[in-house]
Amino acid sequence: MRYSVWNLARQALRGHRHWQPAWRDADPAKHYDVIIIGGGGHGLASAYYLARNHDVGRIAVIEKGWLGGGNTGRNTTIVRSNYMLGNNTDFYEWGMKLWEGLSQELNFNVMLSQRGQFNLCHSDAQMDAARRRGNIMRAHGIDAELIDASAVASALPYLDYRDSARFPIYGALYQGRAGTARHDAVAWGYARAADQLGVDIIQNCEVTGYSFQGERVTGVHTSRGHIGAGRVGIAVAGNTGRLAGMAGLRMPIESHVLQAFVTEAVKPCLDHVVGFGASHFYISQSDKGGLVFGGDLDGYNSYAQRGNLPLVEDVIESGVALMPWLSRARLLRHWGGVMDMTLDGSPIIAPTPVDGLYINGGWCYGGFKATPASGWCFAHLLAEGQAHALTEDFNLERFANGRVLDEKGVGPVAWAH
Amino acid sequence: MRIRCPHCGLRSHAEFSYGGDARRQRPAESNADAAVWSDHVFLRDNPRDVHEEYWQHTHGCRVWLQVTRNTATHAISAVSIAADKSESPCNEDEQ
Ligand SMILES: Cc1cc2nc3c(=O)[nH]c(=O)nc-3n(C[C@H](O)[C@H](O)[C@H](O)COP(=O)(O)OP(=O)(O)OC[C@H]3O[C@@H](n4cnc5c(N)ncnc54)[C@H](O)[C@@H]3O)c2cc1C
Ligand SMILES: [Zn+2]
Numbered sequence: 001m002r003y004s005v006w007n008l009a010r011q012a013l014r015g016h017r018h019w020q021p022a023w024r025d026a027d028p029a030k031h032y033d034v035i036i037i038g039g040g041g042h043g044l045a046s047a048y049y050l051a052r053n054h055d056v057g058r059i060a061v062i063e064k065g066w067l068g069g070g071n072t073g074r075n076t077t078i079v080r081s082n083y084m085l086g087n088n089t090d091f092y093e094w095g096m097k098l099w100e101g102l103s104q105e106l107n108f109n110v111m112l113s114q115r116g117q118f119n120l121c122h123s124d125a126q127m128d129a130a131r132r133r134g135n136i137m138r139a140h141g142i143d144a145e146l147i148d149a150s151a152v153a154s155a156l157p158y159l160d161y162r163d164s165a166r167f168p169i170y171g172a173l174y175q176g177r178a179g180t181a182r183h184d185a186v187a188w189g190y191a192r193a194a195d196q197l198g199v200d201i202i203q204n205c206e207v208t209g210y211s212f213q214g215e216r217v218t219g220v221h222t223s224r225g226h227i228g229a230g231r232v233g234i235a236v237a238g239n240t241g242r243l244a245g246m247a248g249l250r251m252p253i254e255s256h257v258l259q260a261f262v263t264e265a266v267k268p269c270l271d272h273v274v275g276f277g278a279s280h281f282y283i284s285q286s287d288k289g290g291l292v293f294g295g296d297l298d299g300y301n302s303y304a305q306r307g308n309l310p311l312v313e314d315v316i317e318s319g320v321a322l323m324p325w326l327s328r329a330r331l332l333r334h335w336g337g338v339m340d341m342t343l344d345g346s347p348i349i350a351p352t353p354v355d356g357l358y359i360n361g362g363w364c365y366g367g368f369k370a371t372p373a374s375g376w377c378f379a380h381l382l383a384e385g386q387a388h389a390l391t392e393d394f395n396l397e398r399f400a401n402g403r404v405l406d407e408k409g410v411g412p413v414a415w416a417h
Numbered sequence: 418m419r420i421r422c423p424h425c426g427l428r429s430h431a432e433f434s435y436g437g438d439a440r441r442q443r444p445a446e447s448n449a450d451a452a453v454w455s456d457h458v459f460l461r462d463n464p465r466d467v468h469e470e471y472w473q474h475t476h477g478c479r480v481w482l483q484v485t486r487n488t489a490t491h492a493i494s495a496v497s498i499a500a501d502k503s504e505s506p507c508n509e510d511e512q
Contacts, residue, residue, distance in 0.1 A: 241463035252459040254437075255488070300435045303465040303489045308418045310431035343459045399459040400452060412458050415435065 003107050022188060023195035028202050031228035032060045034382050035220055036235055037207045037243060039063025041072040041183075041368065042360055043235035044190035044201075045375020046382065048106075051197035053376070054383035057230075059199045061191075062222060064206035068187030071237045072368065074305075074337035076260050076294045078273055078282060079369040080117050080178035082144065084136040085405045087393035088346060093142050094390055095373030096177060102372060108189030110181050111287065117178035117273040118152060120159075120322075122167045126277050130173035137175075145174045156274065158323065166321060167278035178273060180284050186371055209246050210357070217247070217356040233358045233382050238303065238338025240348075240361030247354045251361075252343040252399045254414035257302040257336045258294065258365050259311055263329040265289030274322075281318035291329055293319055297339065297365070299415045307336040339365055344398070345417030346405035349378050349391040358382055359396075364417055421496050424478040436471025438462065439483050439499070465489050471499055 001007060001020050011019055034050060036043045039061050047061045079099055081092040103109050121127045127146070134144035148171045153161050161169055191201055202224070209221040210232065219228035234243045238255045245251075270285040283293035295315035298307040312334060320327045342348065342362035347370065349360050360378040363370060373390070380388035387395065398404050410416040418430040438461060444453050468488045473481050483502045485495040 239465075241461070242465055245463075250456075250460040250462065252461070254461050254463050255465070300430075300486075301438070301463065301468055301470065301488045302491065304491055308430065308491075310429060313431075343461075400455040413437075414461070415437075 022192040023201055026060070026200035026202050028060070028062075028205065028222070028224055028227050029058070029200065031058075031219070032200070033057030033230045034059045034233065035227060035229040035231070036061045036233045036382075037220065038070070038235040038237065039067045039187070039191070039201065039203065040070045040235065040237055041068065041186045041190065041371035042237070042363075042374050042378070043233075044187055044194055045371050046233060046235055046360065046378040047199045047201075047375075048190045048194040048197065049375045049379035050382055051194060051199050053379060056383050059194075060227070061194070061199060061201050062205050062207055062220065062227070063201070063203045064223075066203055067191050067201070068184055071337040071339070071363075072183055072187045072371075074260065074335055075183055075365075075368045076282065076284070076292050077180040077183050077368060078117070078178070078284065079112070079181050080175055080273075081142055081369070082117075082119070082133060082137055082173070082175050082178070083407060084133050085346070085407055086403075087390055088405055088407065089136065089140045089142070091373055091377070091390045091394075092370065093140060094376070095370050096142075098372035098376065099181065099369075100177075102189070106189035106193045108185060108192060110185045110189055112179065112181045113287075114177050114179040115272050115284070116174060116176045117275065118156060118172040118174050119275040120152070120172050120277040121170045122278045123170060127170050130171070134173050143175055143177050145176070147172055147174050155272065158269070158325065180273065180286075181368075183368065186368075190375070207243065207246075215355050217354055229356075231356050231358065231382055233360060233378060235360040235378065237361065237363060237367065238340050240340045240359060244352065244359065247352070247357055249352055249354065252396070253340045253362055254301055255303050256297045256299070256339050256341045256415055257304060257307045258297050258339050259307040259315065259334055259336045260292065260294040261312075261315065261334040262286070262290040262292050262332050264332050266291065266329060276318060276322045279318035279321065281315065281322060283319065283323075290332060291326070295319075297341070297415055298336075303338055305336050305338055339363070341414035341417060343412040343414055344404035344406040345408055345410075347374070347394050348396060349374065349381060350387065350395045351381070351385070352396065418491050418493070420472060420482070420484060420493060422474050422477055422480070422482065423496065423498055424480060425474060428474070428477060430472075432474060432476040433472040433482075434475045436473060436481065439469040439471045467494070
């Protein structure tokens, strides 16, 4: 059923008793041409673009829990394209372009809100770094503006602009097309659209291993039995190490926990996405009014979807240093998600040494914005067997041959990216 | 999460800095095989289970510890001083 104002009116007149489920709850078939493990945004987007752009036969997405219950439903929903190394720049911008048409494409309102993002600078050195990043973005046709403190002050009047401020504001790198989107809607929109193209979405089905014929993957063992597959794609966010481990592979990845926070709803007070430059802190206000924010990783290997209190204190101290009025808001909830932290901080969309097995992972804490482009390019890889031009740099060999994409320049320390 | 430092007692993990997987063995300096080195620098076991890892008591006695911790539950089952634990404190080329 298409979602439209006419259908809404029609259903309203019929007492809302005739809406259809947004997707079928499929039971596993014996065999699929392509199986994607992981029903988060990336797995579902991959299945959708695979069905839409390619001709590969039967496709299934296998999810151990419910759709979007992983990081897709746990993130702070910031969408931007301000990267500067290798494929990162154009890849994330392709994602931004897909975001801009996504609600129409999926016939599902993903509530993209291009409210603009300010990355604040607090020193001359940070202004220089922001200028460099902005110039690289503009050379790639991406919107970026370096603005001075007075321009920041007119947009964000609630910050401290005195020279005596603890972290004086010199200016900001501003991306006007950046913003936020509704995380659940992204999972549900892709699921519904993929289902309409015939993709089977199988929930409550955990992958526990693979079957092989010689060197080639021939299917997956699951909590609901064996399912045969021509090709298998892994899109399981923080669990990539485990799913690769089941095939005997070691990954350039450590799993770490990242926390996020939301306050009680307050009247509109924060119109943009704001990133603090003197400490790791980013904040926006949701449509419901909650202030949504986050900061650093807890900083130790973890598969627990919860963090510890010292980090809560650390993030809130950073927030209050930037916006003292935040101290009066009451925290409603905080939670954690498990990140695939790669050793260079950039993602992996690549074939593996195992025939027929492909990986989409290593998204660190920036993978929500990547969802559409990641699905697009992973679908290409699964269909063609080789990387899409936008993701050639996201291979596994880069770690051995020195072509790492380390945007932050911190070296091979997973929790420092 | 709290870590029992053998010198200082049970302290908040905020006093400690993380040092990562303690099972990784640094190859000998004489090993010229680039693949061995890139595996050492970049690949991880990353278990969802018991993990041997280094922590330094940075804001306490500054000793390096080896901690046995479950990455699925954060439960710590053993703590020892890393220098006592390590089988080969120096790699084979030195001394
Ligand atoms: C607190 C937090 C804040 C974040 N903030 C941002 C942000 O502001 N902007 C941004 O761009 N990104 C952000 N991210 C990162 C972003 O959320 C992720 O990179 C992205 O959502 C990953 O999507 P995914 O589809 O790969 O993973 P997920 O949504 O986690 O989906 C993976 C799925 O795989 C399933 N799975 C795992 N193992 C198995 C198995 N054995 N069998 C079957 N299924 C399995 C899981 O149940 C899960 O549903 C944040 C993440 C967190 C945790
Ligand atoms: Zn101590």
